[in-house]
Amino acid sequence: xxxxxxxxxxxxxxxxxxxxxxxxxxxxxxxxxxxxxxxxxxxxxxxxxxxxxxxxxxxxxxxxxxxxxxxxxxxxxxxxxxxxxxxxxxxxxxxxxxxxxxxxxxxxxxxxxxxxxxxxxxxxxxxxxxxxxxxxxxxxxxxxxxxxxxxxxxxxxxxxxxxxxxxxxxxxxxxxxxxxxxxxxxxxxxxxxxxxxxxxxxxxxxxxxxxxxxxxxxxxxxxxxxxx
Amino acid sequence: xxxxxxxxxxxxxxxxxxxxxxxxxxxxxxxxxxxxxxxxxxxxxxxxxxxxxxxxxxxxxxxxxxxxxxxxxxxxxxxxxxxxxxxxxxxxxxxxxxxxxxxxxxxxxxxxxxx
Numbered sequence: 001x002x003x004x005x006x007x008x009x010x011x012x013x014x015x016x017x018x019x020x021x022x023x024x025x026x027x028x029x030x031x032x033x034x035x036x037x038x039x040x041x042x043x044x045x046x047x048x049x050x051x052x053x054x055x056x057x058x059x060x061x062x063x064x065x066x067x068x069x070x071x072x073x074x075x076x077x078x079x080x081x082x083x084x085x086x087x088x089x090x091x092x093x094x095x096x097x098x099x100x101x102x103x104x105x106x107x108x109x110x111x112x113x114x115x116x117x118x119x120x121x122x123x124x125x126x127x128x129x130x131x132x133x134x135x136x137x138x139x140x141x142x143x144x145x146x147x148x149x150x151x152x153x154x155x156x157x158x159x160x161x162x163x164x165x166x167x168x169x170x171x172x173x174x175x176x177x178x179x180x181x182x183x184x185x186x187x188x189x190x191x192x193x194x195x196x197x198x199x200x201x202x203x204x205x206x207x208x209x210x211x212x213x214x215x216x217x218x219x220x221x222x223x224x225x226x227x228x
Numbered sequence: 229x230x231x232x233x234x235x236x237x238x239x240x241x242x243x244x245x246x247x248x249x250x251x252x253x254x255x256x257x258x259x260x261x262x263x264x265x266x267x268x269x270x271x272x273x274x275x276x277x278x279x280x281x282x283x284x285x286x287x288x289x290x291x292x293x294x295x296x297x298x299x300x301x302x303x304x305x306x307x308x309x310x311x312x313x314x315x316x317x318x319x320x321x322x323x324x325x326x327x328x329x330x331x332x333x334x335x336x337x338x339x340x341x342x343x
Binding site for chain 2: 038056057058059060061062064068071072075076079080170172
């Protein structure tokens with residue numbers, strides 16, 4: 001890396017997030033100059049509001065899913081010369097203030113991935129059922145990937161350009177969070193976990209995953225292994 | 229005899245289908261081949277079908293053949309699902325290329341790629 005400061009891009013996938021996207025983008029812009037929002041075929045004004053708030057907006061012509069939108073954002077950021085890419089949820093549950101901690105962890109440990117963990121940090125308003133589901137998902141991920149992690153489904157993570165180039169998501173929908181971890185494990189690149197804070201609002205909880213979603217994720221991951 | 233010939237023709241079609249499927253989804257191809265050969269064997273050696281059926285609690289060999297056919301149908305359904313997923317992946321790649329090209333074209337020059 002040269003002497004210039006690393007080019008930091010924050011990317012997020014958004015689908016029908018008109019209620020919160022402007023505030024989220026404005027918040028993130030306090031931490032990063034370049035913010036990319038992939039509007040995943042929203043039916044509301046998400047794209048326009050994100051653009052007005054200062055984000056670079058990429059519009060999927062059709063709804064493909066969060067995983068597909070995230071891969072689009074990673075591809076775009078890498079081709080545009082990003083040095084560090086942070087993935088951030090568009091529903092307002094993350095804090096822009098945690099981005100600095102992720103970047104610091106990357107540089108301090110010489111890692112290619114810094115994964116946010118609400119269980120090392122904190123979370124407010126996390127229902128017990130959701131906590132149990134996340135714990136089970138983390139246990140499953142630890143067993144299947146061998147990664148020593150405490151939070152398998154946290155959308156707040158940072159990666160170097162080299163790390164991002166090793167991510168090729170084929171799970172378009174919610175299973176992408178597990179797929180990223182599988183690909184991180186397969187890459188052999190160094191990863192660290194960093195404490196982050198997640199604030200659950202009624203809005204973000206309504207968009208979260210249920211036990212049924214978790215079963216679909218497992219099926220998705222299994223089906224993906226059946227074909228090339 | 230007519231039923232045996234009909235079933236044989238259908239099971240050979242499954243074998244053809246399995247060979248076409250193998251390259252894209254080897255597991256489905258292998259399952260289809262195994263089910264089709266199993267089906268062919270039971271169609272032409274019904275006494276063994278009956279013995280195996282009794283062994284697993286189905287009672288009649290002809291029922292076992294029907295169950296085999298249901299199994300083959302399920303495997304084909306699974307393969308259809310996998311083909312749809314493969315199509316969706318292609319659509320995703322296409323949509324992504326279009327979306328990124330549009331975004332790059334609409335970038336102001338100051339936001340362009342850093343050297």
